[in-house]
Amino acid sequence: MQEIAWNFGKDVLAGEKREYGHAKVDVVRDGGSRVHINQLLQGLGDRLEVFMSHGDKLGQIPGGFTVIAATTNAPFAGIVHNEKPIYGVQFHPEVGHTPKGQDLLRNFAVKICRAQQHWTMQEFVHQEVERIRTLVGEKGQVIGAVSGGVDSTVAAKLMNTAIGGRFHAVMIDNGLLRKDEAKNVLETLTQELGIRLTVVDASQRFLDDLRGVVEPERKRKIIGSRFITEFQKKAKELEVAAAGSTKAGPIEWLLQGTLYPDVIESISFKGPSQTIKTHHNVGGLPDFLKLKLIEPLRLLFKDEVRVLGTKLGIPESLVWRHPFPGPGLGIRILGEITKSQLEIARAADHIFLSELIAHGLYQKTSQAFAALIPTRAVGVMGDKRVYGQMISLRAVTSNDFMTASRCHFDVENRDFLDLVSSRITNEIAGVTRVLYDVTSKPPWVWSANLGTTVLLT
Secondary structure, X not given: OHHHHHHOOOOEEEEEEEEEEEEEEEEOOOXXXXXXXXXXXXXXXXXXXXXXXXXXXXXXXXXXXXXXEEOOOOOOOEEEEOOOOOEEEOOOOOOOOOOOHHHHHHHHHHHHOOOOOOOOHHHHHHHHHHHHHHHHOOOOEEEEEOOOOHHHHHHHHHHHHHHHHHEEEEEEEOOOOOOOHHHHHHHHHHHHOOOOEEEEEOHHHHHHHHOOOOOHHHHHHHHHHHHHHHHHXXXXXHHHHOOOOOOOOOEEEEEOOOOHHHHHHXXXXXXXXXXXXXXXXXXXXXXXXXXXXXXXXXXXXHHHHHHHHHXXXXXXXXHOOOOOOOOHHHHOEOOOOOHHHHHHHHHHHHHHHHHHHHOOOHHHOOEEEEEEEEEXXXXXXXXXXXXXXXXXXXXXXXXXXXXXXXXXXXXXXXXXXXXXXXXXXXXXXXXEEEEEOOOOEOOOEEEOOOOEEEOOO
């Protein structure tokens, strides 16, 4: 909206205060005969709950435009051109924290732009399979970055469908995985999905690279660099092994299960958005990468990937598996990564997830994990006063993973967090305190009394 206003008068100013988080937007109705004026907000009611994130605002409405939405802080929260179908909104309809955002986008795409609603996930499968076959050719080979998570599993199944035996799925065990992760992934992908998978144990090399490193973004870069090094080495081995075959060509492609939220948070894919964090399979790739990337899921969100996985016949237990970051426990351990710290983080994470499953809460959460905070806290165990580290539990609900809200276990199951805390402090030596992270993504709080938003730091 600010860019539109800039092109029609350049009156964009710094706001008196930042508008960040939940806000209530009043829909401004037009009494004239211009039919297109209110099409964007048609059927959405008189007041919308929305998610805001901006510091600048319009100083005045551009010439030739009409206001269609407003807040106390931003009187021009939505505008439309009087004659042309040019719309702008100050809030974010694309995130889950704007409940009717999908309806607004549907109004724009279908009613205003008149897009035809004939796209289906089945058609996406057909198009991607054909695109992959065209890119790779009749003899080309692909090596696949597989972690066992839903993203890489769906990408691997799609690739296997497209080129069969010319796809080589490889899992790099970086030593930062969850309990029995490599073993379980190998069994699941080979036995249930028929995907040929090789597991490379590079755990010690990753840990050597990470020795003494504490800064999270540097960890991501190091893990990304080692990740690609190991893949290049394995690709060369596989290529040499297949050199005598007349049916296969060189391995030139690397499959990754990159999603659109990964791209948005890592690089400015569309416009001048800020890099939020580097995902090891997006912004963390080193310059010496010798393989060309195939990312069939790059423009999909997590909920769409799950629909795709179901279409491909992947079991529900895999489709609904919680996402796990490529850097793994490496970024869930604050401070230096050591084998002893990994054992603590891995054990706490296993207890948390196993209790979620046992209590029927796993599929009610979108992502849950335990993070290790190397800050000493006083605890009393038996008749002894001890100092130990802290575990922070986090569980959120989300559809698109661009925004997320914490799970309210205190309402759903009052004894659940008590049980998890008791197990962690009793079963894991060196942990004296368990915390529950109630921060949303992004972190915000709305004051109902003041109608303002405050950034939590």
